[in-house]
Amino acid sequence: xxxxxPQGTEDILPEQIPLWRYLEDxxxxxxxxxxxxxxxxxxxxxxxxxxRSIGETTDIIEKEMYFLRTREHEEGTKDLLTLRPxxxxxxxxxxxxxxxDKTRSFQKWYYYGPLFRHERxxxxxxxxxxxxxxxxxxxxxxxxxxxxxxxxxxxxxxxGINDCxxxxxxxxxxxxxxxxxxxxxxxxxxxxxxxxxxCQQRFNKNILRILDCKDKRCYEISFxxxxxxxxxxxxxxxxxxxxxxxxxxxRIAYRLNNRLVRGFDYYTKTVxxxxxxxxxxxxxxxxxxxxxxLIAQFGGPPxxxxxxxxxxxxxxxxxxxxxxxxxxxxxxxxAVTDESLKxxxxxxxxxxxxxxxxxxxxxxxxxxxxxxxxxxxxxARFVAVLGTKxxxxxxxxxxEMATGKEREVELKSLVxxxxx
RNA sequence: GUGGGUGUAGCUCAACUGGUUAGAGCACGAGACUGUGGCUCUCGGGGUUGCGGGUUCAAAUCCCGUCACUCACCCCA
Numbered sequence: 001x002x003x004x005x006p007q008g009t010e011d012i013l014p015e016q017i018p019l020w021r022y023l024e025d026x027x028x029x030x031x032x033x034x035x036x037x038x039x040x041x042x043x044x045x046x047x048x049x050x051x052r053s054i055g056e057t058t059d060i061i062e063k064e065m066y067f068l069r070t071r072e073h074e075e076g077t078k079d080l081l082t083l084r085p086x087x088x089x090x091x092x093x094x095x096x097x098x099x100x101d102k103t104r105s106f107q108k109w110y111y112y113g114p115l116f117r118h119e120r121x122x123x124x125x126x127x128x129x130x131x132x133x134x135x136x137x138x139x140x141x142x143x144x145x146x147x148x149x150x151x152x153x154x155x156x157x158x159x160g161i162n163d164c165x166x167x168x169x170x171x172x173x174x175x176x177x178x179x180x181x182x183x184x185x186x187x188x189x190x191x192x193x194x195x196x197x198x199c200q201q202r203f204n205k206n207i208l209r210i211l212d213c214k215d216k217r218c219y220e221i222s223f224x225x226x227x228x229x230x231x232x233x234x235x236x237x238x239x240x241x242x243x244x245x246x247x248x249x250x251r252i253a254y255r256l257n258n259r260l261v262r263g264f265d266y267y268t269k270t271v272x273x274x275x276x277x278x279x280x281x282x283x284x285x286x287x288x289x290x291x292x293x294l295i296a297q298f299g300g301p302p303x304x305x306x307x308x309x310x311x312x313x314x315x316x317x318x319x320x321x322x323x324x325x326x327x328x329x330x331x332x333x334x335a336v337t338d339e340s341l342k343x344x345x346x347x348x349x350x351x352x353x354x355x356x357x358x359x360x361x362x363x364x365x366x367x368x369x370x371x372x373x374x375x376x377x378x379x380a381r382f383v384a385v386l387g388t389k390x391x392x393x394x395x396x397x398x399x400e401m402a403t404g405k406e407r408e409v410e411l412k413s414l415v416x417x418x419x420x
Numbered sequence: 421g422u423g424g425g426u427g428u429a430g431c432u433c434a435a436c437u438g439g440u441u442a443g444a445g446c447a448c449g450a451g452a453c454u455g456u457g458g459c460u461c462u463c464g465g466g467g468u469u470g471c472g473g474g475u476u477c478a479a480a481u482c483c484c485g486u487c488a489c490u491c492a493c494c495c496c497a
Binding site: 004007022034058059060063064086112115117120121122123124125129130131133140145198262263264273274280281282283284286287288308309310311312313337345367368369370371372373374375376377380383385387389398399400401406 | 421422448450453454455456457458460474488489491492493494495496497
């Protein structure tokens with residue numbers, strides 16, 4: 001075996017497709033029921049798009065981007081092209097590029113597609129992976145947050161995933177976050193040297209992330225410090241209250257988690273995460289939140305926005321453990337008894353297909369027995385035998401595989417018989 | 421980027437302390453049933469034991485290196 005796929009990529013084989021299709025169909029139905037429209041953006045984007053939005057100190061920007069080697073790259077004159085590592089920034093880019101802010105500022109969009117991050121692969125983490133997600137652009141209202149969270153939970157429920165956990169937090173606006181960061185810095189100053197190596201860096205770069213460090217030492221050191229919600233300003237507090245109330249009114253169970261700090265810099269106010277216990281270390285099925293500053297940061301008007309992203313492979317993993325979707329075979333398998341009849345058989349095969357009957361036949365001169373075995377294997381509903389006997393009478397022998405019943409059918413009424 | 425685990429047939433796994441020609445189940449193919457699937461039985465094809473080197477009379481087995489896969493850290497969906 002010499003040819004190999006790149007590390008961290010996956011072939012989705014035909015036998016896995018039914019499950020993917022089931023997921024995709026459910027996703028589209030559900031999103032469209034909530035009146036979200038699909039948007040598709042390029043797989044490659046300029047580096048500066050992500051650099052500015054995700055945050056320069058995040059791992060994704062620092063070491064996980066894929067760069068495309070192009071002539072521009074060689075000459076070093078232009079912004080570098082990258083494979084997209086997430087989709088919120090491209091969508092905001094498209095929103096502004098096509099002037100939605102000026103003409104139809106309220107938009108509800110969903111997306112589905114592959115993303116690329118050069119990470120070390122493990123369970124639930126690939127280098128090429130798929131996300132589905134939604135973005136509500138042009139609203140500051142708490143009900144947008146509620147709808148987005150409701151949609152995420154509803155979608156998972158419709159897929160048959162009920163045993164997941166919704167965590168909720170508010171990160172406040174830049175103002176409350178500034179106050180809190182300052183307080184946090186003061187509170188931690190004395191114990192910086194006791195933090196893990198990573199958190200010592202975070203202390204300077206992105207102090208909030210110390211809160212969700214898994215290291216025991218860091219957890220204990222930050223445990224007694226007042227959490228962010230104590231520092232929320234009046235407006236953020238009010239917004240958060242409305243979101244919680246909206247969820248409660250609709251019986252969407254959540255857990256307050258004041259250590260939930262999402263990795264991207266652009267989040268404000270509401271952040272949430274949905275996890276599932278059956279997944280291993282990478283247990284987040286869905287992550288999202290509000291990002292009221294991003295559109296303005298990209299040069300648009302101040303605009304509220306909220307959204308989420310789900311990891312498709314992770315959902316598939318949960319689904320595969322719960323559900324089996326049987327692939328469907330063709331309606332008819334046409335058995336060929338003699339090579340001299342092959343072209344007659346092909347004509348019949350084509351006629352069946354013309355009449356919207358899915359059909360297959362053998363080209364390899366296999367024994368009839370082998371052809372029946374094949375038909376069984378691919379789960380054909382009927383086997384039709386067109387041999388010399390039948391051809392002279394203008395009939396075929398039709399066997400229904402599930403019942404084993406066999407009868408002779410006029411060629412003329414074959415399609416009808418199969419369709420009934 | 422760091423650490424652990426595992427590499428034997430298409431798949432899942434055997435092979436005592438190093439010792440004949442590396443086995444089994446499943447899968448695949450053919451037959452038993454010369455125009456009929458699943459079940460059963462019989463037979464058959466299939467291996468550079470990941471790769472390279474070393475130790476030894478002898479290596480799937482021990483040692484070194486390397487690659488791949490995998491899980492975890494980190495990060496995140």
